[in-house]
Amino acid sequence: GQQVMQIPQYQHVQEGEDFTTYCNSSTTLSNIQWYKQRPGGHPVFLIQLVKSGEVKKQKRLTFQFGEAKKNSSLHITATQTTDVGTYFCAGRALYSGAGSYQLTFGKGTKLSVIP
């Protein structure tokens, strides 16, 4: 079945440093979503990417979808302590069948920011 891999598993950065997490799918995706989960919380939707090569920005966050629609990245510029949490990508396979909207999540990248 479809697998979504994320690296790194953990990242510790000094406040103000940049951070990037990478997501790779074993199959071509129709779209990819990114979520943030704070410690003890639930996943919160950040963004969805649909088009090949798409780049979207949200303030200090930059999201990219690969040309082949099999990989994606999230880059945070000048991290802040409020960025702490686990970042998940989740993709829907391009051919997952009619009526099925299964999202496959990666294992996430846990970000720690040292003040």
Added chain:
Amino acid sequence: ETGVTQSPTHLIKTRGQQVTLRCSSQSGHNTVSWYQQALGQGPQFIFQYYREEENGRGNFPPRFSGLQFPNYSSELNVNALELDDSALYLCASSLAPTSGGLQETQYFGPGTRLLVL
């Protein structure tokens, strides 16, 4: 807050027991998805309900079953609990996806933390 509520917040059960978890979706949302999130892992898709019918199922055994009611609230039932069922169970509500394969935004509830002893 997303407007998605789940109950109970925490639950302790023993092996072999049965459990029912509940979810109220955000107003206007007719689709509910259930996920299992083990410690240190990403959420794993269990199944999705759209207009009271199962609309897709992940790799979970039949002892995981669900219901969606006319008001779009939902239940997740797990029979014959096993130790490995200990996890955070999340429901997420959304509108049905638009055409072209776009995935509607999912709004997660706070989850039910289940511990099986």
